[in-house]
Amino acid sequence: MANIVAEDNSISLERVEGQGLVANKLSWNKLMHRSNPFDIESRCHNGHASKDKDWRVILHLALQSIGIAYGDIGTSPLYVYASTFTRGINHEDDILGVLSLILYTLTLIPLINYIFIILRANDNGDGGTLALYSLICKYAKVGLTPSEQEDDMEVSNFQRDDLPNERLKRASRIKYKLEKSQFAKYFLLFATMLGTSMVIGDGVLTPCISVLSAVGGIKQSTSTMTEDMIVWISVGILVCLFMVQRFGTDKVGYTFAPITCLWFALIGGIGVYNYISFDPTVIKAINPKYIVDYFRRNKAEAWISLGGVVLTITGSEALFADAGHFTVRSIQISMCTVTYPALIMAYIGQASFLRKHTNLVSDTFYKSIPDRLYWPVFVVAIAASIIASQAMISGTFSIIQQSVSLGCFPRVKITHTSTKYRGQVYVPEANYLLMLACIGVTLGFKTTAKIGNAYGIAVVFVMTLTSSFLVLIMLMIWKTHLLLVISYVASIGTLELIYLSSVLYKFDQGGYLPLAFALALMSIMFVWNDVHRRKYHYELKHKISTEGVKDIVNDPMLFRIPGLAIFHSELVQGSCFTPMFKHYMLNVRALHSVLVFVSINSLPISDVEEERFLFSRVEPKEANIFHCVVRFGYTDYAQEYEQEAPFERVLVTKLKEFVKQEFLPTNMIVHQYEEQLEDNEEFRQGLVIENEIDQQDHEDQRNLVEDQQKQHEGTLEREIEAIDRAWNAGIVHLIGDNQVIASKDSAIGKKLLINYAYDFLRKNSRQCDNNVFDIIPHKRMLKIGMTYEL
Incomplete structure (x- = not known):
């Protein structure tokens, strides 16, 4: 006879010796498996929200991308020839040499390298330096902050594809060396910063x-x-540009796309007109022989002039950074059908004009415009320059937001200006600092030639860095054939290094400016990230074990009061009980009836969708203590909960779902067994081979199953009622307001870093170091002060 053994969360069939029972072919192991609520949630999730592949949608996005992604590279014809021939044109064929350089540079770097190669290295659709670092972190454990969880690898858009092939051994070797080398980890972080x-x-x-x-x-x-x-008019336009940033960039693609399309139509059409009107023979510049002749004639001067030629590809990095707003295919279409042809014709037309007017090189763009089109082109040029500026300013806001999410930048106020586009953010502090910096640069340099020297270094340096990351991705992730990697380095890599050497030559002529900006920002990022990691390791080392929490809960002197307490912690590995909890318990000998320890985890991926919450229970079960990891990608923003539902309400709803799902395996087995007993005659006959089960046995078994089900339903109902009572009694959010100081025996450098540099940044930034500040009501926030000696 079959005995049904009821346990806490499972029901098993036990074979009675001598009865010869044979179980039906049911997947009892699967039914008895204790299901993780996150696993259920994950199975319901279909991965990263991919954009519709319908061609109408792709073409629609391609039109929008013209208004956002190409403003920078599209305005380069305004100043390229003037920046290249800063000392005038010495030989008529020098124009052909420079035009040939422009044609091949535009084709190799923006078109082939970025559009058809680098765009493939997106992180679930998002691009940029941080996205490349994120992609590498997903395939190798190179992050310096140990905030990854094993469960994070189960997020649908965090999956890795390690299909074996002949290059897998090389990729595994590179991965192993990166993970074992502390220098490599710091170098990657340094390069990303x-x-x-x-x-x-x-x-x-x-x-x-x-x-x-x-x-x-x-x-x-x-x-x-x-x-x-001219300088002061430019300053006025810049001030107006930065003043309107607070209104956001919603519908920016629709607004700017017609203007940018008109701009490309004008420069392309004027280029064709000039090509036909002045010197059609400039088309022979497609022969790279003119590049060789140009360098032979001008030698060092030709090499220096590359700093002007490289301005043709400014904005290429923006194409990659803006990938998250569109699809790769839509950007490829807009580049190949609109941007690239228009730019090629614009530069060919200007070269044709210069062949007949070599003395007008300093004002090539406007001098080459037919008189009747001057004012329309001038107005559109102003609008296009503002669009180019808008694209980079918005990109800067997004980068700062990503850096804050990854713990690489002090907390600043981040305002999300659109409910439709999650990437559209506004950072007031950054906006006004950028405005002051732009005004200072404009008043200090006054001419585009001097600014171009600084601009070139920033552009080429980022491109070279992006290509370096790409080589690592080719070897470790894509597992590209070694010959193709060598070919890439020999062609694209060599070209970028040549351009980089040229722009660095003008370091003392304004080229120092982007490096000065970078050093200042990197100093801030390094100080903040270094102390942020030290704090994390301190909390990890001094956290309270689960056994320690049990001892606290079982203390007879402890009082439990009605209500729900949410303890916020940055720890996501193992125990989430930070030193703050111990500090709180030593001074307040009372705990709320329901406790939820919330760890907000910023993953090195672009976004996390349905799989955001991961719950677990802290034993003993009757203590009503839970741990919840709330996961955000670097493009996620916590305010979405304030727009849809308060975060705490979503949290409590998910908590009750978790409690219900704890009982899911038992209920599944009970219902499955009942259905088999009632509806499956074959199952009933197969239970007994030698002896037949009588009706009374069936009734006893059914009663036992029903009693077990009622018992579980009663327990579930009591737990849900306990959570509801705690919710109704009131919620309090407990947050650590931790001050860090260097230990007394620290070196002088460490004391300067922590006690002065970090302390200064901390006092001038937002108080919370993570997304907590954005997602909880301030009126229910209680800060617990504590000092860490690092």
């Missing part, structure tokens, strides 16, 4: 050079316009 800082520096220089170049065209219409007047 440097690239990020350079892009932010680009956000300072782009508005300056774009607006100054566009406004400078007014000199053609009036001789009374002096250089100082």
Whole structure:
């Protein structure tokens, strides 16, 4: 006879010796498996929300991308020839040499390298330096902060694809060396910070050079316009540009796309007109022989002039950084059908014009415009320069937000300006600092030639860094054939290094500016990230074990009071009980009836969707203590809960779902067994081979099953009622307000780093170091002060 053994969360069939029972072919092991609520949630999730592949949608996004991604590279014709021939044109064929350089540079770097290669290295659709670092972190444990959980690898858009192939051994060897080398981990983080800082520096220089170049065209219409007047008009436009940032960039693609399309149509059409009107023979510049001749004639001067040619590809990094707003295919379509042809025709037309007017090289763009089109082009040029500036400013805000999420930048106020586009953010502190920096650069340098020297270094340095990361991705993740990697380095890598050497030559002529910006930003990022990691390791070392929590809960002197307490912690590995909890218990001998320890974990991935909450229970069960990891990607923002439902309400709802799912395996088995007994005659006959089970046995078994089910339903109901009572009694959020100081025996450098540099940044930043500040009501926030000696 079959005995049904009822346990806490499972029911098993026990074979009675001598009865010869044979179980039906049911997947009891699967039914009895204790299901993790996160696993259930994960199975319901279909991965990263992929954009519709319908061609109408792709073309729609391609149109939008023209208004956002190409503003920077699209305004380069305003100043490229003027920045290249800073000392005039010495030989007529020098124009062909420079045009040939422009054609091949535009084709190799933005078109082939970025559009068809680097865009493939996106992190679930998002691009940029931080996305590349994120991608590497997903395939190798190179992060310096040990905030990864084993369960994080189960997030659907955190999956790795390690399909074996002939290059797997090489990839595994590289991965092993990276994970074992502390130097490699620091170097990758350092390189990421440097690239990020350079892009932010680009956000300072782009508005300056774009607006100054566009406004400078007014000199053609009036001789009374002096250089100082142009500078001050540019400053006025920049101030207005930064003042409107607080209104956000919602619908920016629809607003700017028609203007940018008109701009490309104008520069492309004028290019065709100039090509036909002046010198159609410039098409022979497609022969790279003119590049060789150009260097032979000008030698060192030709090499120095590369600093101007490289301005043709400014904004290439923006194509990659803006990948998250569109699809790869939509960017490829817009680049190949609109941007690339228009730019090629614009540069060919200007070269054709210069072949007949070599003395007008300093004002090539506006001088080459037909008189009847001057004012329309001037107005559109101003609008296009503002669009180019807007793209980099918005990109800077996004980069700062990502850096804050990864613990690499002090907390600043981040305002999400759109309920539709999660990537559109506004950072007030950064906005006004950028505005002051732009005004200072414009007033200090005054000319596009000097700003171009600084601009070139920022652009090429980030490109070189991106290509270096890409080589690592090729070897370790894509497992590309070694010959293809060598070919890439020999072609694209060599070209970028040549350009980098050229722009560095003008270091003392303004090139130092982006490096100064980068060093200042990197110093801030390093100080904050270093102490942030030290704090994390301190809490990890001094956390309370689960056994310690049991001792606290079982203390007869402890009082339990009605209500729900949420303890916020940055720890996500193992025990989440930080020193703050111990400090609290030593001074307040009372705990709320329900406790939830919340750890907000910023993952090195772009976003986390349905799989955001991961609950676990802390024993003993009757203590009503839970741990919840709330996971965010670096493009997620916590305010989404304030727009949909308060975070604490979502948390309590998910908690009750977790409690219900704890009983799910038992209920599944009970119902399965009942159905088999009632509906499956074959199952009933197969239970007994030698003896037949009588009706009374069936009734006893059914009663036992029903009693067990009622018992579990009663326990579940009591737990849900306990959570509801705690919710109704009131919620309090307990947050650690920790001050850090260097230990007394620390070296002088460590004391300066922690006690002065970090303390200064901390006092001038937002108080909370994670997303907690954004997702809880301040009126229910209680801070617990504690000092850490690091």
